[in-house]
Amino acid sequence: MKAIVIRTYGGPEGLAVVDLPTPSPAAGQVLIAAEAVGVGGVDTVIRSGALAAYGFEEGHVPGSETAGTVTAVGDGVDTSWVGRRVWGFTGTGGGCAEQAVVPVREILPLPDDLSAADAVTLGSSGVVAHYALAHARFTPGETVLVRGAAGGIGVMAVQLAAQGGAAAVAVTTSSAERGARLRRLGATQVLDRSGEGGQGAPAHYDVIIDIVAGDDMPSFFDRLAPNGRMVVVGVVAGQPPADFGTKMMDAFRRSLSFATFSADTVPSGDRHAVRSEQFAAAGRGELAAVVHEVLPLDQAVTAHRRMDDGEVFGRIVLTP
Template sequence: MKAIVIQTYGGPEGLAVVDLLAPVAAAGQVVVATEAVGVGGVDTVIRSGALAAYGFKEGHIPGSEVAGTVTAVGDGVDASWIGRRVWAFTGTGGGYVEQALAPVEEIVPLPVNLSAVDAVTLGSSGVVAHFGLRHAHFAPGETVLVRGAAGSIGIMAVQLAARGGAAAVAVTTSSAERGEHLRRLGATHVLDRSGDGGEPAPDGYDVIIDVAAGKDMPSFFDRLNPNGRMVAVGAVAGQPPADFGMKIMAAFQKSMSFATFSAHTVTGADRGAVRSEQFAAASRGEVETVVHEVLPLDAAVLAHQKMDAGEVFGRIVLTP
């Protein structure tokens, strides 16, 4: 089968197409013939080599979510899964392939009228947005800022906050065109990447969902209202400055708080339940999946070039 591996860490050109033996499901696993593979921001971070210290080695297959049809199951897995269309989480890698392995507890059946492309656009990002807002104790009537709203997580956070009754949903993004699209999805205020803009915006926010992190994170923490909560759900712009903790302590008298969130800290059963609900909502047209572009699997280099250039609004999907 075809697979994409990281031959050398660094730029997108370090990705290569290789031929591998088809996988065999071990106990508790399924094999999924992939119809769609989601390209995530973490894939580009891993490819860059920034996470090499965490055990990612050259030869790693990137990608963590696929959708397709179960073709085989391992010992202990109900054979009735064979032939069913599913979304699957492959772990910290192993997704950029024609046939993927996944634990049976990490697959979710797809509604008949939900495409594989839409499934990988929503599957991981929707869960992160949902639980990120919960982690921030978001409540109806509060003001929300989504920083880095052009990616699939930010897009879902905007929609969920708006549907959840936010008094205002401000977003940061890089262009007026993206801003108008985000308004259609529920944003009430569109700001530039610095958090400013040509329109009036809330003076402060009760909740900030930050997908970007990076050197500018402290300036956004300053925008929290008293008792405001900032939750970092990603770090596509890199790590915050080393003195960010001093900024948090300086806000002691305002009872503002900062937290991080990773979907791995939520039980698989809870993640699966939310995914099922969101897939059903998307199939009914209640949640919009935003697909930037669909590319063939062997165009992974181009996909990562677009990601690195900041050109992507929504999700790039690879199709074997």
């Protein structure tokens, strides 16, 4: 089968298309013939080598979510899964291939009215956005700022905050065109990447959902209202400064809170319940799966280059 591997850490040119043996599902796993593979910000971070210490070595097949048809099952798995269209979470990688093995506990049947491309656009991003807002203890009537709102998680966080009754949903993004698209998804104010601008935007926010991190992250503590909460769900701009906590300590009397969130801490059954609801909502047209572009699997380098260049609005999808 064709697969994408990280031949060398660094830029997109370090990715390569290779032929690998078709994997066989072990006990508790299924084999999925992919129709669509999602490309997310975490894939670019892994490709850069920033997560090498976590076991993502050169030669790694990236890709954490796939959607397609189950073609085989391992021991202990109900054979009725064979032939069914599913979404699957591969976890540590292996999804960027024509076929992937996935634990049966990490698959979810696809509704007939949801495409495979839409499934890998919503599958992980929607769950992260949902639980990030919950982690921030967001309640209706509060103000929300989504930093880095044009990516897959950000697009979902904007929609969910607006549908959840936020008094205002501000976004940071890189262009007026992206701002206009985010407004159509529920944003009420559009700020530049530094958090400036936005006519009528609140000076402070109850909740900030941050997908970016990086050197500028501490400056957004100034944007938090008293008792405000910031939740970081991504580091697409790299790690924040090591001393970022001093900024919060300087604002001690405002009782600010900072947290990180990973969906790994949520039981798979709970994640599936939220994901199933979101898939159904997308099928009814109540939630938008924003697909930036669909490219062939062998154009993974192009997909990653567009991610690195900040061109992507929503999610890029690869098709074997």
